[in-house]
Amino acid sequence: MRVNTSTTETIMSEAAQLIHHDRSHQISSRERLPSFPSRAPAGMPSPMMDDSADLQDSILPFQGFQTLQDPQQRMLEMMRTVRELVQPASKVVRPGDVLYHSGLPFNTVFLINSGAYKLVSRSLDGREQIVSLKFRGDWLGFSGIAHGRHACDAVAMDTGNVSIIPYATLLEGCVRHPELMAVVHEAMSTEIRRERESLMSVCTLASQARVAEFLCAWARSMAQRGLRADELTLRMTRADLGNYLGMTLETVSRCLSRLNREQLIRFGERGRRQISIPDLARLEQYVISGSSARTARLQ
Amino acid sequence: MRVNTSTTETIMSEAAQLIHHDRSHQISSRERLPSFPSRAPAGMPSPMMDDSADLQDSILPFQGFQTLQDPQQRMLEMMRTVRELVQPASKVVRPGDVLYHSGLPFNTVFLINSGAYKLVSRSLDGREQIVSLKFRGDWLGFSGIAHGRHACDAVAMDTGNVSIIPYATLLEGCVRHPELMAVVHEAMSTEIRRERESLMSVCTLASQARVAEFLCAWARSMAQRGLRADELTLRMTRADLGNYLGMTLETVSRCLSRLNREQLIRFGERGRRQISIPDLARLEQYVISGSSARTARLQ
DNA sequence: CGGACGGTTGATGCGTATCAATAAAGGTGG
DNA sequence: CCACCTTTATTGATACGCATCAACCGTCCG
Secondary structure, three states, rough: OOOOOOHHHHHOOOOOOOOOOOOOOOOHHHHHHHOOOOOOOOOOOOOOOOOOOHHHHHHHHHHHHHOOOOOHHHHHHHHHHHHHOOOOOEEEEEOOEEEEEEOOEEEHHHHHHHHEEEEEOOOOOEEEEEEEOOOOOOEEEEEHHOOOOOOOOOHHHHHHHEEEHHHHHHHHHHHHHHHHHHHHHHHHHHHHHHHHHHHHHHHHHHHHHHHHHHHHHHHHHHHHHOOOOOOOOOOOOHHHHHHHOOOOOOHHHHHHHHHHHOOOOOOOOOOEEEEEEEOOOHHHHHHHHHHHHOOOOOO | OOOOOOHHHHHHOOOOOOOOOOOOOOOHHHHHOOOHHHHEEEEOOOOOOOOOOHHHHOOOOOOOOOOOOOOOHHHHHHHHHHHHHHOOEEEEEOOEEEEOOOOOOOOOOEEEEEOOOEEEEEOOOOOOOEEEEEEEOOEEEEHHOOEEEEEOEEEEEEEEEEEEEEHHHHHHHHHHHHHHHHHHHHHHHHHHHHHHHHHHHHHHHHHHHHHHHHHHHHHHHHHHHOOOOOOOEEOOOHHHHHHHHOOHHHHHHHHHHHHHHHHOOOOOOOOEEEEEEEOOHHHHHHHHHHHOOOEEEEE
């Protein structure tokens, strides 16, 4: 029940100097944003907006950025769209910084340019739960829209950089630029999907498989962002991991040790938080083969 | 791995005759929708949104429908907004009907007028997981926006009625009517929140407390919709319950029996799926007191 | 009637939580 | 630099919650 001492306010007042740990970081700052011309993704069918709309959409599925097959391209495209249409300010965050606190008034969302973040929910009776991990290209704060107050804490786990987007500005932008609205909807939809994947993982997998799947997901997540996927640097303690995965820190430790013993992962030289995955496909196979272990029956 | 035989197509072609099981059902069928004047439930102050909405939101935290304190009023307001601005068709569904299948092209969302629905996700290796339960006022299909394909099955657990809203139409409406966009954003935000509450429940509560909390949540959910909250009719088997809550059907059964023995719930005369809650506050207290049972420590 | 399905309850074993001891890593001040 | 403390991680022993297997009952329905 400890409260992180660095408040949002202190962050706000920090000078914005970016440390380039993160290889993913491309955008240096807002200066270059405004002048950016509007380029359409190759072959994008410009969905929805002509009012004489084809009523084919009852036939064809709705397509947002689906036409861009490569997820990394899609992400870059999305971020560029936001930068162009919203021209947000950005700020640097350091490990432990809290972007927003649960319960405080919601009026801003963030788009992550770099870094890793955890979202921590708290129940009325004090239970803490890490409900989500976020990286470059993810949004922070959507859960606060519903009741005008943030539903969780957003904590940086690493040095990083986020775009600051007042929600009112975002709404305004969405009205003016339907493609921005499509982007936002997609982002929220993705968030819903991922939340459900977590639930599925916790509900259907034994702890060992769950840890393995977590690593797979992290690796895939990195790959999708164009980062190294075979060499993970977990930015969290075993306690955090366990909390997120619904098990104790001891169990996490044991599972990792076992995976290491079975050669499915290897611990790095720079501490036990660095994990290399020699063969991702084999690790994924391991998850599948171990998945029958728990509550797999319905009916 | 069984596949429900009734496909979306067959539903689509069904004649729309509504059976009034559900006391929540107000709108009888699509015929009366277009001509429907803004009918207010008795005593509703009808604080309809003036379009010349205050642009204070840049100062105050963003407020969608926050000004309406009563959640039930907010829901009615929301549904009215959608009906007015989208004028959707509606259709009747019967238990077991599938509104959409995972993997099929996404082009429609649904707004629930009545009934109870479960969302079932499937992993690549065949694990099934009920990821969400939905009721009147909830939306179905948002998770499909992200990749243009539905991410889960939506299955009716009871006779009910849903508004059919082509996503293209919804987007168009959002562009034209920002208040509709606010409604949609709120709905998605709420969905994210609830998904996280599920995760928190599964990760931090022992099975007994989890079942108790599930009942509390259902009761609150009913109350919020103006339905009886002290007399629940679960529309699902123990297997479904167990799947949703991350435990086996036997454990669900045992937990319910124990809660019954301890007088926290009482089984109804019309079968063991009907559960009455004599004292909701006491049940909620039980959840809290039992919550320390599992993995409550972080750090 | 018989058979399928849903639900309950008991006996047993496994998977994790829990408790505890130790080691390793990181930070601080002398 | 080292001594010291705190935090983090690992590993073992044990206990307990829940999954699993199985038997049984009630209801529905062809």
